[in-house]
Amino acid sequence: MTITRRDGLILASTAALTAKETMSAAAASETPMTTPTVKSVTPALFDAWIRMRGGEDGPAYWYSEGLVRSMLDGSVDSRMLGVETWITPKELRTPTSAVSISRKVYFFMARDQDAMMLDQATGKPRRPSIFAYQVRTFTLIDGKIDYKVESHDTRGTRMGGDGSVYTVNAMGDYVHVNYAVFPKRPGTTGGSGEVYDYFDHGPRIAEMPQRYQGTWTGGSTSGQLSNMAHWRYPTFDAMPNEWLKARIRKDGPMWMEPPKTMAEIEKLRPTSVTTALIPA
Amino acid sequence: MRGLIAGLVALAMLPATATAGGFTPELFDAWVKMRTGGDGKPVYWYAEGHVMNNVTGAVVSKMTGVDTSTVFKDPADPAKWVQLSRKIFLSLDPATGELMIDKATGNPRRPIAYPYQVKTYKLEGDEIVYTVESHDTGLVFQEPPKKNYTARKIGTVTHYNYAMFIDRVRQDGTRSQRFEVNDFLVRADAGLPDAKLSEQERFQYTWVGTGPGPIVSSAVSWRYSSFDAMPSQILKDYIRAKAPLWLGPPKDMAEIASLKAQVPYQLSQAK
Numbered sequence: 223m224t225i226t227r228r229d230g231l232i233l234a235s236t237a238a239l240t241a242k243e244t245m246s247a248a249a250a251s252e253t254p255m256t257t258p259t260v261k262s263v264t265p266a267l268f269d270a271w272i273r274m275r276g277g278e279d280g281p282a283y284w285y286s287e288g289l290v291r292s293m294l295d296g297s298v299d300s301r302m303l304g305v306e307t308w309i310t311p312k313e314l315r316t317p318t319s320a321v322s323i324s325r326k327v328y329f330f331m332a333r334d335q336d337a338m339m340l341d342q343a344t345g346k347p348r349r350p351s352i353f354a355y356q357v358r359t360f361t362l363i364d365g366k367i368d369y370k371v372e373s374h375d376t377r378g379t380r381m382g383g384d385g386s387v388y389t390v391n392a393m394g395d396y397v398h399v400n401y402a403v404f405p406k407r408p409g410t411t412g413g414s415g416e417v418y419d420y421f422d423h424g425p426r427i428a429e430m431p432q433r434y435q436g437t438w439t440g441g442s443t444s445g446q447l448s449n450m451a452h453w454r455y456p457t458f459d460a461m462p463n464e465w466l467k468a469r470i471r472k473d474g475p476m477w478m479e480p481p482k483t484m485a486e487i488e489k490l491r492p493t494s495v496t497t498a499l500i501p502a
Numbered sequence: 503m504r505g506l507i508a509g510l511v512a513l514a515m516l517p518a519t520a521t522a523g524g525f526t527p528e529l530f531d532a533w534v535k536m537r538t539g540g541d542g543k544p545v546y547w548y549a550e551g552h553v554m555n556n557v558t559g560a561v562v563s564k565m566t567g568v569d570t571s572t573v574f575k576d577p578a579d580p581a582k583w584v585q586l587s588r589k590i591f592l593s594l595d596p597a598t599g600e601l602m603i604d605k606a607t608g609n610p611r612r613p614i615a616y617p618y619q620v621k622t623y624k625l626e627g628d629e630i631v632y633t634v635e636s637h638d639t640g641l642v643f644q645e646p647p648k649k650n651y652t653a654r655k656i657g658t659v660t661h662y663n664y665a666m667f668i669d670r671v672r673q674d675g676t677r678s679q680r681f682e683v684n685d686f687l688v689r690a691d692a693g694l695p696d697a698k699l700s701e702q703e704r705f706q707y708t709w710v711g712t713g714p715g716p717i718v719s720s721a722v723s724w725r726y727s728s729f730d731a732m733p734s735q736i737l738k739d740y741i742r743a744k745a746p747l748w749l750g751p752p753k754d755m756a757e758i759a760s761l762k763a764q765v766p767y768q769l770s771q772a773k
Contacts, residue, residue, distance in 0.1 A: 287654060288663075289652070289663065289665075291665050291667075291681075291683075293667065293681045293712070294667070295667055296648075296650060296665050296666065296667035296681070333522065334522055389552070391722070393700075393702065393703065393724075394700075394703075396703050398706075398722060400551070400552075400708075400720060400722055402552070402554055402559060402718070402720060403559070404554075404556070404557065404558065404559035413555075413556025413557045413712075413716045413718065414556070414557075415554060415556045415559065415718040417708075417710045417718065417720040419685075419708040419720075419722055421687065421706070423689065423699075423703060427689075429657055429658075431656055431657055431659070432657045432658050432659050432689065435659060435661075435687050437685040437687070437708045439683050439708075439710035439720075447665070447681050447683060447712065449663065449665070449683045449685070449710070451654070451661045451663065451685055451687070453656055453659070462656060
């Protein structure tokens with residue numbers, strides 16, 4: 223079998239290799255396993271990605287903090303603060319495919335206090351970035367992850383995520399995943415690429431938020447650039463920000479957990495969702 | 503009125519999880535050590551990533567590179583750290599992984615290369631005051647001092663974040679505008695008795711840059727303690743053959759002064 227190898231980099235043409243063969247090829251190189259070596263996505267790395275995002279044995283909670291900056295001068299407009307809750311039902315899982323169901327809300331906060339930013343035009347708190355659900359389908363095809371996402375932003379649904387590019391790096395039991403999506407939003411014509419990086423530091427690290435983190439940047443050309451870091455937690459209560467938890471408990475308890483089944487998705491799909499998390 | 507006062511008191515009692523910069527002296531020292539090594543020995547931040555069309559998502563090129571640094575305390579101000587670094591990034595053909603060829607010349611595309619950067623860090627309150635002077639082979643330029651860093655510690659993981667908006671007029675008169683954001687995730691071995699983490703497992707960062715034009719670029723970097731330890735053979739071969747200056751960081755300010763006089767700095771582009 224021909225292996226196209228350069229710089230310890232296995233090119234996509236080796237995608238037909240099995241996970242075992244690919245990992246063996248990486249291990250056999252002169253590059254030690256503590257360097258990033260595996261680039262085409264094997265079934266083993268696909269599985270590592272799905273497990274990293276979690277939700278197979280109960281909901282995963284990805285707590286997020288970040289900043290929104292002006293692209294004119296880099297000044298900080300606001301903070302972002304929120305959570306994405308996530309499950310990957312076992313009945314929708316195969317060795318090379320998975321469906322993840324999630325729900326998320328990110329508030330725009332004042333930089334130096336836990337208070338929501340006011341919209342200058344209306345004087346009311348700014349509408350959060352909020353989704354009643356997202357359904358993501360991941361399929362491993364020829365060493366690449368095909369990605370589809372359906373999103374319900376409380377007003378309706380849309381499809382997005384075409385053009386995604388996944389890269390998976392492995393260093394021993396450490397895994398890094400990078401991907402970008404380019405959603406086409408109604409009424410926008412400029413670029414809106416979003417870049418995601420996720421890290422699993424391996425089972426040697428027992429504490430979930432120490433083991434799993436991620437970063438996200440929304441490269442919109444609308445004049446602002448948003449950027450967050452994520453930590454994974456096993457429960458809603460374990461997350462660190464009391465303001466966030468109190469706000470969701472009081473005004474949007476639906477966001478304390480992900481949708482449980484596709485039946486719930488089908489029920490939500492044709493409706494709009496009203497929640498006190500969105501300022502009236 | 504009583505309700506208003508009670509509300510204000512309740513607001514004041516909310517835990518202030520937000521901070522301007524979030525730095526303590528310990529987090530500041532940890533930042534300097536992580537970014538630069540902290541002891542004068544070179545560190546190598548190896549990077550790889552993609553350059554993409556920000557509308558279609560098409561991969562324009564892959565990239566690989568290195569940013570190598572050393573550090574010392576400013577003799578005139580012991581509270582200030584001075585980082586001397588240089589970086590180079592190669593464009594790779596996304597299909598083959600080979601060096602991207604410039605169609606006009608038939609030679610490999612010119613890398614993004616900085617013969618030096620001089621960065622300074624000083625803690626002021628809970629923020630870093632940051633300055634940077636850069637030589638990008640065609641231009642030497644300084645950014646005004648910024649307070650653009652944040653730090654946040656959760657458990658044993660510290661997250662550092664900073665962004666740069668770059669707006670400069672190049673020698674050819676063109677205006678270069680880019681927005682870049684960096685996220686560093688740093689794990690300490692402390693508290694992880696069963697986890698002997700390698701340098702590149704402990705230290706990594708992600709970078710996203712926009713522009714020029716409808717472009718978004720993304721890279722991840724891991725820290726290595728030597729040039730040879732980095733994984734990309736094509737990068738190491740290129741530097742050894744074409745750009746040996748980038749085998750290590752600038753040694754001292756005398757070298758910086760010498761390079762500052764070399765504008766433009768000539769990079770060989772021959773095959």
